[in-house]
Amino acid sequence: MAFIHASSLTREFKFASPVFHHALRAAIAITVAIAAAKILALSHSVWVPISVMVVMRPSLGGTLQISWKRLTGSVVGAVTSIILIYMNPSIVTVFILVSVLSFIMLYYKGKNYIIFTCSLTISVVLILGTLFSHPWQNGMERVLDTFLGISIGLGASLCIWPNFARKNLRKEMGDLIHSQHEHFKQLRAAYFNHTVKKPVLLGGRLKASEKLESCTEKFKDASIEPGLRTAQRQELVNLIDIFTRIHRTLTALSSIVSKSTGVFHGSIRPRFEDLMDAVEEQFQILETYARTGRFLTNRKKFNTTFNTFMVFVGKMRSQGNFENFTLDSRNNASAFIRQINRLGVELTRAREGIEALRKPD
């Protein structure tokens, strides 16, 4: 494990690496914040670099998201604490309040950053207000220091190798589609060959799920950044919905695959392989289009392939070719086919979504 970590650190330790850029950007911003705090001779100057440290995110969108939350939490917290201090609470009351606020702060850590910052600010200002005089100044200073820290953080994000989340969308989307495609390949292999084990399938799905989560976060960051049209912001949200539905369909396919009894034998097999190839082709086209913007023309439209397949299935059924199979096997196949259709439809929607996203003004 340590070896893997060491190799990833060595790999990223070069000037062109985005991680290197981010670390350097953050280091410059924090150093500037300390210099500014010292020059301005602020009485609680440490709050400035801490604010910078907290808001620095790899992308501008991420920094913007966290910045407004921190500022809102600080302002609400400062106002609340000033009101509380002017009510002249006893030491015991302050102790109980700070204990409860610490619990709230830990409860919302990772859940709601505004409440986290708000309870932290109230605790800090309450303690300072009890130990020293001028509670009003302490509260105001907390807000101003936070504001200064956030400004420095945002300034650094904008001026030093600005990293717009939307610039990475191609790669993120491409990686997501690739992982979903890989998972689909595993499911296909498992359905026909029974060679793929359950943990491998689960591993494939977890990877796809992680990619989906990462992509969702990047899309959200991108949608808050300046430079996008309203329609494009909406399209980002739609695309995430589509990719989530694709993921759900793969989940449902997994259930069918686990009950597979190998239905598609005989003359239907090549037709079915064609259908599966068509889905894979859809994935391939979508990935290339997402990564490069280059649109590969497909052999056949998915709809056409699917309809041809269904006509063939209909003929076989009317000829009684499926009578040899158990009802369960036939139903398993029906369920599989319906999910494949759903997958094909969603992949087509995803392509249309990306097209809309790329559409010029």
Place this chain on the structure above:
Amino acid sequence: MHKLLNAFYLKYVRPADPGFFITKYAAKAAMSCLVSFFAALLIGLKGESFFWCMAGAVCTVLFRTGSTLKRRKIYALILLALIAVLVPVAAMVGQHDYLSLGFIFILSFACFFISSAGVSASTIGHGCLLVSLLSLFSPAGAVQGIIRSISLLFGGLISYVTNFYLWPFDPEKILFSSAKLAIEDMGFLLEGVCLRIKNPNVSEEQLAFLSKEAINSVKRYRTFMESFNIDPLKGSGASGGPGLFYFALIRMFESIVGLSNHIHFADNQPELNQIRDDFYEAAAEISHEFDKFSKIERKQAVYHATDFDEINDKISQLQIFLLNMGGYKQGDEVQDKFLEVWAAIYELKTVVNEFREMTHLAKAKFKLRKE
């Protein structure tokens, strides 16, 4: 009163904190800090030493990281060791303006760069940077710095012991609660799916929300397994393993999602109304039984036994009814609709099979007996 509290829990608490897991987690952290606080008062720490003692305690709980209990303990110790070294250095460096800028530049770069090694490294890095900043802004000499370091270690270690040894979680209890929650959440999803069969007003967004809640519950079960050093992936083979029940939960979830993808067969299809109503009845009964099963209790160790034969009979009747409708004789367009109904019935059957398997495994894992 009990019913009232239960209703309050279901409406307000459960959506935010199912099973009070986060509450317990936060309470444990707050308690660790309080213990450090009273310990510091007890040994008479005052002023700056008291502050640094509390900084160590808060730091230990605020920057907890690691996917297993063993790792969390190791990472907490690494964090404490690093800040114990960095705090006196930062205090001394803080006396010189330019040196302090250079020091913090290098430290910030290192802390942010190390995030490429993973979440845990990033969390430890941020913890180190935060405490170093606090020390840097109150410059002091070497002796004062070492005293800070000792105070910090004192508070941090008390918090560490309280957190990991004095108030540890009982693995069996936690696993049972999280399994129960996962079953309950899947029950809600199944109920939603059943409602959707007859009521097209149940939106996809609502079902997606329930589905997300259910998968998060299953994930939570996995996380807890990992926290107790139990490998969730050991359990897929025929010989069984600790992860057997986890796989049963996954399959159960997959089957409900599969069902939810096929329940639209009767939308705007009046000729399928009868089969839709029968299908709904069967699905609702399964959901009802599922709901009863999800009421498993740890103390009494009892579960509601479902009569699966009766449910399977109902599904068989549905199949016969559908066969008698002779969909494949009615042209291509109708065939397509009937294919969807067959798929839906198949998925319903899968749900029942998975439910039976899950009941069986839960019984064995949590040593349950029939009501």
